[in-house]
Amino acid sequence: MRNWLRFFRPSHQHTAFSATLLLMGTVMLSRVIGYVREAYIAYAFGAGSQTDAYVAAFTLPDFLNYIVAGGAASITFISIYTRFLAEKRDADAQKTFSIIITAMTAVLIVGTILTEIFAPQFVRWFVKGFTPAKIELCVHLTRILLPAQIFFYVGGVVSAVLLSHRLFLFPAFGPLVYNVFIILGGVVGGRHFGIASLAYGAVLGSIAGPFLASVIGAVRIGTGYRPSFAVTNPAFREWVRLSLPLMLGFSLVAADDWIIRHYASSVEGGIAWINFAKKLFAVPIAVLGQATGQASLPFFARLFNEKRREEFAATVNDSVYRVAAASFLAAAWMMAAALPLIDLVYRRGEFLFADTQPTAIYFYWFSISLVFWAAQGLYARAFYAAGDTLTPMTATTLITVASLPMYSFLFHRFGTVGLAWASDIGIGANLAALGLLLQWKKLVMLSGLRWDELGKAALTAVIAGGISFEVAKIVPLATVGHGSHLADLMQLGLVTVTWAAAVAAGLWLLRSGLLRDLRHRKPAG
Numbered sequence: 001m002r003n004w005l006r007f008f009r010p011s012h013q014h015t016a017f018s019a020t021l022l023l024m025g026t027v028m029l030s031r032v033i034g035y036v037r038e039a040y041i042a043y044a045f046g047a048g049s050q051t052d053a054y055v056a057a058f059t060l061p062d063f064l065n066y067i068v069a070g071g072a073a074s075i076t077f078i079s080i081y082t083r084f085l086a087e088k089r090d091a092d093a094q095k096t097f098s099i100i101i102t103a104m105t106a107v108l109i110v111g112t113i114l115t116e117i118f119a120p121q122f123v124r125w126f127v128k129g130f131t132p133a134k135i136e137l138c139v140h141l142t143r144i145l146l147p148a149q150i151f152f153y154v155g156g157v158v159s160a161v162l163l164s165h166r167l168f169l170f171p172a173f174g175p176l177v178y179n180v181f182i183i184l185g186g187v188v189g190g191r192h193f194g195i196a197s198l199a200y201g202a203v204l205g206s207i208a209g210p211f212l213a214s215v216i217g218a219v220r221i222g223t224g225y226r227p228s229f230a231v232t233n234p235a236f237r238e239w240v241r242l243s244l245p246l247m248l249g250f251s252l253v254a255a256d257d258w259i260i261r262h263y264a265s266s267v268e269g270g271i272a273w274i275n276f277a278k279k280l281f282a283v284p285i286a287v288l289g290q291a292t293g294q295a296s297l298p299f300f301a302r303l304f305n306e307k308r309r310e311e312f313a314a315t316v317n318d319s320v321y322r323v324a325a326a327s328f329l330a331a332a333w334m335m336a337a338a339l340p341l342i343d344l345v346y347r348r349g350e351f352l353f354a355d356t357q358p359t360a361i362y363f364y365w366f367s368i369s370l371v372f373w374a375a376q377g378l379y380a381r382a383f384y385a386a387g388d389t390l391t392p393m394t395a396t397t398l399i400t401v402a403s404l405p406m407y408s409f410l411f412h413r414f415g416t417v418g419l420a421w422a423s424d425i426g427i428g429a430n431l432a433a434l435g436l437l438l439q440w441k442k443l444v445m446l447s448g449l450r451w452d453e454l455g456k457a458a459l460t461a462v463i464a465g466g467i468s469f470e471v472a473k474i475v476p477l478a479t480v481g482h483g484s485h486l487a488d489l490m491q492l493g494l495v496t497v498t499w500a501a502a503v504a505a506g507l508w509l510l511r512s513g514l515l516r517d518l519r520h521r522k523p524a525g
Contacts, residue, residue, distance in 0.1 A: 033179040038279045039346060040186055041198065046350030047272035047359070050195045053134045055275040056261050057141035057199065060122050064108075064115050065149040066254050067247060076242040077160045079387055080235060082301045096235040098228045101157055103236070106229075108153050112146050119143050126258075129266030137195075144199040148206035155210030158218045174210040181205030245393035252400045252426045253376070259404070260419045263411045270416050273355065276346055277362035277420075281370075284330050288323050288374040300385035309443075316382045316438075317448040320375050325450075325457035325514050327371035329503055332465030334367040336472055337495045343477060344488035353477075358416075365420035372427040379434035382444055391441065395433045399426065453514055460506030468499040 045051045077100060084093035115122070119142045123135055130138065155174060185201015193200065230236070257278070264270035303312040334341070342360040347353060383392040403426040410418030438444040475491040507514060 029176055033176055033183070034279065035283070035345060037179050037183050038276060039348070040183055042276060042346040042351035042355075043349030044186060044190060045195055046352075047269045047276065047355040048350070049131070049134050049268065050137065051272040051275075052265070052269065053130070053138040054141055054195050054198060055271050056123070056127050056130075056265065057138050057145055059126060059258055059261055060115055060119060060142050061145045061149050062254070063258065064111050064146065065152060067111070076239060076384060076389060077157060079242070079301045079305075079385060080239055081161060083305050084235075086302065086305055092235060094224050095228070095230075095233065096239065097157065097161060097223070098226050099230050099233055099236045100239060101154060101225060102227045102229055103231055104157075105150065105154055108150050112150060115146055116143055119146070126262055127265035141196060141199045144196060145202060148203045151206040151211035155206075155212075155214045158214035158223070159210070161223050162214060162217050174213040177209030177213060178202070178205035179209075181208055242387065242389050245390040251380075251393065251396040252403060252430050253373075253380075253396070255400050256423050256426065259407050260423065263407065263419055264416050267416055269355070269358075273358045274362050274416065274419065276355075277342070277359045277366060280342070280345060281334075281363055281366045284327070284334065284370055285373045288327055288330065288370070300382055304385045304387075312382075312385075313444045313448060316378065316444045317450075320378050321450045321454065322518060323374045323378060324371050325454055326518065327374045328454075328457045328461040329464070331367045331370040332461035332503075333468065333495065333499045334370070335364050336465050336468035336499060337492055338364040338367065340472070340477060340488040340491040340495070344485050344492065347485070361417060362420050365417065365424065369424040369427050372424070372431045376427065376431040376434055379431065379438060379444075382438060383434070386441075386443055388441070391437055392434055395437055396430055399429050399433055403429070450517075453512060453517070456507065456510040456512040457514055460503055460510065460512070463506055464499050464502035467502050468495045471495065471498045 041051060041054075045054070077097075080096060081093050084090070084096070120135075120139045123130075123139045123142060127135065127138060159174065181204045182198055182201040185197045185199075185204065189197030189200060260274055261271050264274055300312065300316065303309075303315060339356070339360040342363055343353065343356045346359065347356050380392055383389065403422065406425065407419060407422040410422045412418075414421070435444075435446055439446050472491050472495050475487055475494060477487045477491065506512075
């Protein structure tokens with residue numbers, strides 16, 4: 001028990017495995033809080049015009065954060081900072097940290113002011129299907145949310161410092177606090193401010209969570225900060241060189257939500273249905289992909305900086321194999337359980353069974369791409385650890401641009417469900433491109449993947465998912481009112497038991513070593 005408790009000490013330095021376990025646990029807890037948040041939104045505001053406007057209001061703030069920060073706070077900075085620590089150049093590390101914080105915060109403040117001014121023009125262009133009243137509400141919510149990006153950015157840079165020191169506790173709890181404040185904003189201010197209370201809660205949450213949680217952790221380890229605009233500093237210029245591709249390029253990982261919102265805005269409730277499906281879909285992505293990727297990056301960077309290239313490649317392949325195989329099996333359960341799961345999670349208050357059905361359809365189709373979302377994050381971080389941001393961002397930008405006609409065609413041909421198909425195809429292309437480019441660069445060879453075990457996991461998933469889907473039909477769901485959700489629980493129970501039995505039997509018959517591999521992870525460095 002004492003050995004487990006030490007993982008939760010702020011000063012505990014984690015291994016790759018313990019960091020992954022910690023982040024998976026806190027991400028899961030954060031997603032549970034996130035579920036409460038989304039369930040509250042569904043209960044209080046349903047899947048109508050207000051929720052459409054609220055979800056769409058995040059687009060411009062997210063776009064600003066992407067353009068100015070480009071993910072560089074937690075990605076490219078880690079590679080530089082980790083190298084300085086490995087070379088015992090702590091003073092240079094702190095100086096670079098101070099310059100990046102000062103210079104980029106100033107840029108972000110200017111960007112926030114400009115986007116506050118031009119928010120109406122952007123919203124009118126982006127959501128052409130909105131009514132004038134929805135546009136007005138979306139603009140109002142957008143302007144509330146914009147300042148939060150400053151705190152997200154600074155918190156991200158400070159978190160990168162903690163991750164470089166292998167201190168994961170404070171960064172892990174930042175998103176959890178953020179979600180709690182959104183819920184509190186709605187509960188406390190919902191009656192007076194309406195759906196805008198959620199936006200106010202998000203701003204306060206960005207301060208209390210990603211910002212303050214990381215700052216407190218940095219203070220505890222003595223990370224120094226002195227305002228500095230020394231932009232000619234060689235390390236800062238290196239950071240800019242590495243970050244520019246991330247700032248100027250557009251990965252489908254970020255753009256997917258924006259593209260979907262643009263087209264779905266023409267369908268009443270379309271943005272809300274897809275958003276609810278994607279938020280639930282984000283839970284396994286966060287646990288399998290985001291937590292593993294966030295925990296792995298500092299270790300990938302250390303192995304690469306120490307020129308342990310074979311171990312670097314083996315560690316990347318090992319991480320991708322485990323995540324991909326687990327994703328195959330999880331996706332099978334998610335697809336079979338889509339309808340009762342969505343119904344149980346969301347149907348109450350203003351969210352009716354008529355909203356459950358389209359949301360479950362989107363969730364079903366998104367689930368197919370779980371393995372793509374989870375694995376591509378690890379491949380991208382392999383590039384970042386190697387100090388190469390230009391190659392992956394050039395490739396993913398080209399894929400994003402090439403995908404735009406596909407989103408348009410599938411939407412106009414098949415409606416909003418076509419957007420889910422386009423998302424799956426696009427993110428699959430993203431994964432393939434990153435894997436092939438790592439092979440071409442001779443950084444990580446695809447032949448090093450456990451293809452035999454991946455094939456066994458995929459075959460088992462298909463069979464287990466198909467059987468579970470048919471078994472689910474034994475228990476019909478109530479289609480009117482809200483009920484007790486007993487039928488949902490019964491159907492979920494049947495699906496889960498059937499899926500677990502089929503997975504266990506399939507892996508045993510195929511003599512798969514996956515379960516053993518998941519239990520016993522090789523130490524990284």
